[in-house]
Each structure stands twice: as structure tokens, then as C-alpha cells.
Amino acid sequence: MTPFVAVVFVLLVLCSSTLVAHGGDAEAGAYMLIATSSMKPKASCSGHKVAPSNEASLNSTWAPLHLVSGPCSPAYSRGTDSSSTDDDVTSIAKMLDADQHRVAYIQKRLAGGDTSNGVAGASWDGQTTDVGTYLPASNVGVGAVSHVRPISSLNKMIGTTAAPDGTSAVRQTVIIDSGSDVPWVQCQPCPLLVCHPQRDPLFDPATSTTYSAVPCSSAACARLGPYRRGCSANVQCQFGFTYTDGATATGTYSSDDLTLGPYDVVRGFLFGCAHADRGSTFSFDVSGTLALGGGAQSFVQQTATQYGRVFSYCIPPSPSSLGFITLGVPPQRAALVPTFVSTPLLSSSSMPPTFYRVLLRAIIVAGRPLPVPPTVFSASSVIASTIVISRLPPTAYQALRAAFRSAMTMYRTAPPVSILDTCYDFTGVRSITLPSIALVFDGGATVNLDAAGILLQGCLAFAPTATDRMPGFIGNVQQRTLEVVYDVPGKAIRFRSAAC
Template sequence: MIAMTPLGLLLVLLVLCSSILVAHGGDAAAGAYMVIATSTMKPKTFCSGHKVAPGDVPSPNSTWAPLHHLYGPCSPAPSSANSTAADVAASMADMVDDDQRRADYIQKRLTGATDDKQPMAFSSRTSQYEKNGQYATNGGLGSVPHLKSLSTTATTNSAPDGTSAVTQTVIIDSGSDVSWVQCKPCPLPMCHRQRDPLFDPAMSTTYAAVPCTSAACAQLGPYRRGCSANAQCQFGINYGDGSTATGTYSFDDLTLGPYDVIRGFRFGCAHADRGSAFDYDVAGSLALGGGSQSLVQQTATRYGRVFSYCLPPTASSLGFLVLGVPPERAQLIPSFVSTPLLSSSMAPTFYRVLLRAIIVAGRPLAVPPAVFSASSVIDSSTIISRLPPTAYQALRAAFRSAMTMYRAAPPVSILDTCYDFTGVRSITLPSIALVFDGGATVNLDAAGILLGSCLAFAPTASDRMPGFIGNVQQKTLEVVYDVPAKAMRFRTAAC
């Protein structure tokens, strides 16, 4: 039985790229520029906590949990040793390269040029940048649910139904459809190391493999990988960066918070996986995409296909995840801006919005509206934003013009606007605001502008290609995915 802990004990993991420079100087709404003290580059040894907003409590129609980076003082995982500047630069380049592969893959999915069955190249490296306490790749969110198994000898640390609980740390990904965890047997090196005990299906009285002849197996669609010798449905996932996971598609009960049990929740019981996406000792992934197998769709009657999150700006701060809409949060509605949420029948997994303009240092970029005709994918797992080349060139020119007082540094992978802030006590950044369809204007936090010491934007291959709103840009925003209303909502300074 899969279950989350009661909300008071539930921890949620955030695996996303944290910029070296962090925001403590206000957001873009405060003026045309913002100031960041370089002392914030130093890692903190304490967790700064979470900004509690009205409605951040469980209710029968919603559940809430804090979010944190995988490594750092807010995480239960120990931080890795410090790396050298050269290590950080090389590893950051690897991370951005992986992110570009993900972006290329999603663009092909959106245009119908590929599907999830096609084999992908993968990287199995674990870089120091990825493991460093200040940084983590693969900008996805994650939780610490419990996998429940039947205890035949003891009832210590038991769940309310009398079954024992085993903590499992998983990535939460709004750009994927099938949830999965590593299950026994899952030998190395076919599987990756995880810090939590492997889930043992044999110890769960509510677990069952999905039969090959069932409707649930047929509904896997592109994630179906045939049948096992004993007629059990097999699943397989290819992630955009080349990582993969395969195993037995399964049923079990999913408990979310103290109220709700999702009977017969469908997930993958993985017996093999590979790739850099799982270099964090995590057990698997909890999918929040738009496809029929995701947690969002499977819990539609409970949470109404609405969820939101706020990605914290640093490894020493907390954000939050909300499933459903607590009634108490209604008073926050006036503080949100809204834009239409788009979907594609060709690739229903991905959530998309229309970007209409960009404002830098209080001035709109002189970019023709037609440049923004293609939609942009927004999710928790793409790291940096991709813009139409015409828009990116205008943004880069405006940003560089405002940063002439700082020494330029060599590019890092596709990031071509980087700086050397050695010896600088404070940095003055131009504000950046994204304007979406319908006039929704979102002021980026200072932490949403830089990745390391580079401008966290890149161009797409052409103005007609789909773009991306990356998780760096989403930091400190509450991002609400309201699927029934076909709306994406934003609230600034939420965490």
C-alpha cells in the first residue's frame, strides 16, 4: 500500500536547479532593478522555514505539504562535500546539456516527431554539481510518501490501519504521466541506489499486478511494454534527458494525508532504471502530468484536477505543494494573475501557456507580437526557459546593457550570458517580467533570473518552435494548474 505520512510529518523533496546567487533583495515589482548581496552565495546551515498562507492546512478536498531541495539544511539527506569552482562549472554544463536534451525531446513530442516508445540515449554520470549541497539537477518536485507493507512480527511505527510504513523519497514531475517506485527485486546495476528500503510488493496485502488483458493495461498507451511470462502488464518510460524506467504495472492503495485513500492507484513497480535523472538516491517518481495515468487524473474526483506548488529560492528555504483547492484559499484569489492553460491531443502530458511579451528594467522589449505565436511548456522539470530566438536576442541585449559594470565570463553550454562576480559585494540586476496571454504579468524573483552566474534563458531553434518556462523562473511563485478551468495562475512572493 502506498501512503503519504500525516501532513504534520510529511516532507516533500524539491529537485531543481538552484542559482548560486539567491534572492534577498525584493522582486521585480519593486522597481527596475534589484540588489543581491554576494554573501548569499555562501551556504547556510539552517532551514529558514516556510511562508504559511491561508489554507495551508489539510481539508477533505485537498492536501498540503512543504517542499524542499534534496540537499541542504531543509532536507533529511546529508549534504555532499564542497566542490571546486572548476567542478561546479563543468557539472553545470553537464546539467544544462541534459536539460537541452529534455527540451528537444518534448518539442519532438509536441510536433508528433517522436513518442515515448522510442529509445533514448542516456547519461549515467553523477556530477559533483548535481550532488553539491547548493545545487541539484532535474528540476522536478518530490515528496516523501510511505510504502505500506504488512508486518507479521511487529506493529511499531505502524500506520492507522496496523500496517508498517517504509519511507520512500520520490521525484514529483508535472511533465510525466506514470508514477513509479523501485520494487524488489531491483538489483544493481540494473537499478540505482536509493537511501530508503526498496518497496517489497510481497509484503503488501493490497498490492496486485495489473493483468495484461485488463483495460488498465490497455490505457497505458505509449508506456505499455508488452506482457511478462505470467501475463502481467509491463510499463516503460523514456524521460527527456534519456533516463528510463521499466517494470510491472501495478495496483495498490495510495493514502494522501490523514483523510484520503485512493483505492487501486495505478503505478509502476520498477525492476530496472537508468540515467542521470535518478542520481539522487530517490526511489522513483510521482507523476502530475496531463495524461490519463497521472496522479492528477486518477484523483480527479477527489482533488478536481487542480494542483499548485511554490518552488523555494534556495536549499535553505521551503516551498509547498497543494493538491486540490482548500476553501480557505479563496481569499487569495485576488492576488493571482491568470492566463489560459493549453493542452495538446498529440501530447497531453505537457501543460502549455502563451507568452506575449517580456519587460526588462521596466521597459517592454521591442519584439513583434507575431514572434510569440508558439506556445511555451511550463512544468516542474525543465530547468531554464527557452524563448523564440528573436525574443531571446532582445532580452540578452537588454540584460547585457544593464550589466556592463560586471566582468563577462565564458559561456556555460547553451548559456551565453555569464559573469565573473569575484570580489563583488553586491550585484544589481535588472528586473524581468513575463507577460502572458490575457495580460497576466509575472514579476520574476531575483532567484528566477540567474542560474549560477549566467542568465537562465536560452533560444529555441526557431521562432515557430514551442518554448519553455523553466523551474528557475518559477522560483518563489505559486503556480496553479487548474485543468477544469483551463487556467494557469500565478502569485508572486509565495515562498
């Protein structure tokens, strides 16, 4: 019999690596004191700043998150040198320019633009591997396993290098994307002339006893909708994406067992097995993406029975610390509910189901609400793991910028960095007195941002949309250190401060 093979996925979230230490609880006062030494990259991994839960659960899985190019990354520990630092303005500018492309594409989809060839939130400018620094990661897996039993510990090892029967696993690195619907990885055959290089070995379907190509006549193939690309030899269903920068990924729509832990398996998981991809998108040494969007093909929908369409993550504040991702909500967390604040998850039959949307109501800076009429926040905001910088209505952004600048007059200004127009030169400054910023969502949920969610490359980490009526975005920089729970059946997004 062919040996069982488990493929290990390393989950990623597009994120910036700038570290601003949290000098005090944002709720405790209007300002935070930040040591500038803490803004410099660290050479070693400090692990989890907040100890993860050790409680057992039968309906959830937990795994650590880390930035792929930082000292907490396995790639870094293997001797891979990251060429990007927090002082690399060029790298930050390229990342922000790419972020603009993602934002523009999602706004087009929300406005009903032509999306027949697109996948939301899955495009970024890969002309430099520097951008890879902004990807937090964790381990899970897909492939054949010999047996399954209930999870005995929430804080178990996820993504082990061997299946329960002792066979070898193949590590794969994919992006966690809450704004796309079809998971995919590069698969053999995938020659370098038509595929991008990746650190990990390519997944070889021939070595998995549970792999199968999805038939063209199947319901699963039909559900691909705009991502369907005909048939191979009139038998195998083909998938394909065209990203916002023109990059493409095509291959065979496939099924295999997704291994999330030694004894935690999703049978018959559907994903794209890419045999060709082209364009600047694919330059991060990653294998593909794990789609966490709301569409029918996504991981969230495929695992609805197992995890109840609930997941959460906490993006770490820097490359030298760890966050986490949780699939499902353990019953033991019921005791923690008072520590969460909640806002309604919006839905509309006229909007693509891919995106998760919330309603921002107000912004508080240094303890004072901005003087902005509530009507300014009438458009919803997309909350996503792959959007880096939050976008606000221009009227709200201008008020935020004015309040922030007023509180930062003691510091030297610096030139703008791409779309960030409020920047400072902290050379020679030992500590920074930073005004607190809180986002107030519908239902009264007030989310105090960590210092790491306020500054990026010494700049105020927000940008405006084109008009007040355009959809906004809650970016992953602002989500740092927050546990963000996507509760689809409960129609809610929940936030917990200082979770990682």
C-alpha cells in the same frame, strides 16, 4: 494477517540550487539590490520564508518541498554530504546539458515525432550525483492503511513514518514531474546489477496487504498505450520507458493505496513497480517519479475525483529554504484569488495531452517592454517542473540579452556556462543592482520574477530555442518563489508572487 505497510513518497522537482536573495519587490521598481553574500550556499535550513496556510480543507492536501541535497533535506540531516555547490561550474554545465536533452525530446513530441518508447520530461544526465542538489522534496505515501477519515487540517503532517494503525512506513524518494504520465518506483526484487542504488529501502510488494499486479486483460493495462511492454507469464501487465539518454525502466504495472497523509488515501493507485532500470538517468539516489502530466495514467487524472485535477507548487529559492506542493485547491483560497494572475491553459487534439502549455506575449526588463513584435511569441510555451531554464524565441532572447547586458555594464563579464552566454564575475562585489524581469502571458497576466529566477551561477538564466517557431519553455528556475497553480478543468495556469 500481513502487517499493514505504508510507503512514504518524497516528492521532487528538478531545480537549480543557486540562491540570489530578493532585495526588493520586483513590482516596486525597475531594479533590485542583491547582497552577494546571499548568493552563497547556507549550512542550515531556514524553513519557510512565508508561513504556509493553516486553514482546513476536505478536498486538498499540503506538504513542504525542499531540495534533496540541501540543508532542508532529510538526506542532508542524516549526514549525507552534498558534493555540489553553487560555485561548481562543471556540475551546473552538466545539469544544463541534460536540460537540453529534455527540451529536445519534448519539442520532438510536440512536433509529432516518434514517441512510442518515450516519456516526456523524465530524462536527465545522471553521470554525477551533483545534479541531485537541484531536486526539491516533500513527503507523501502509498501503501495499505487500516481506516480513513476526513482531513481536519490543511497544515497537517504529510508522509508520516507510520500508518494510522501504527505500522511502519517505508520512505521512498521520487521526482515530481509535470511532464510525464506514468508514476513508478523501484520494487523488490531489484538487484543492483540491473537497478540503481537508492537511499531509501526498496518497496516490497509482498509486505503490503493492498498491493496487486494489474492483469493483462484489464482496461488499466490497455490504457498504458505506448508504455505497455507485454505480459509476464501471460498474466501480469508490464510497463516500460526509454528515456532520452537511452536509459530504460521496466517492471510490473501495479495497484496499491496511495497515502498522502495519515487519513488521506487514494485507493487502488496505479503505478509502475520497476524491477530493472539501466542508464545514466538513474543516479540520484531516488526511487522513481510521481507523474503529474495530463495523460490518462498520471496522478492528476487518477485522483480527479479527490482533487479535481488541480495542483500547485512553490519551488523554494534555495536549498536552505522550503516551498510546498498542494493537491487540490482549498475553498478558503477563494479569498486569495485577487492575488493570483491567470493565463489560459492551451489544449489541442493534435498535441500530446501530457504537457501543459501557455502563451507568452511580452517580456519587460527594468520596467520597459522589449521591442519585439507580438508575432515572435506565436508559438506556445511548455510550463514544466523538470525543465530547468526557460527557452525563448531567438528574436526575444536576443532582445532580452541586449537589455540585460545594457543594465549590467558595471560588472565584470565571465565565460559562458554551457548554454548560458551572459555571465558575470561578482568577486569582490558586495551587492548587485539587478534589473527586474517580468513575463507577460496571454490574458494580460504579468509575472514579476524573483531575483532567484533571474540569475543562475552568475548568468542570465534564459536560453534561446533554435527558431522563433519552435515551442518555448517556462523553466523551474523562473518559477522560484511563485505559487504555480495547474487548474486543468478551469483551463488556466495561475501565478502568485512571493509565495515561498
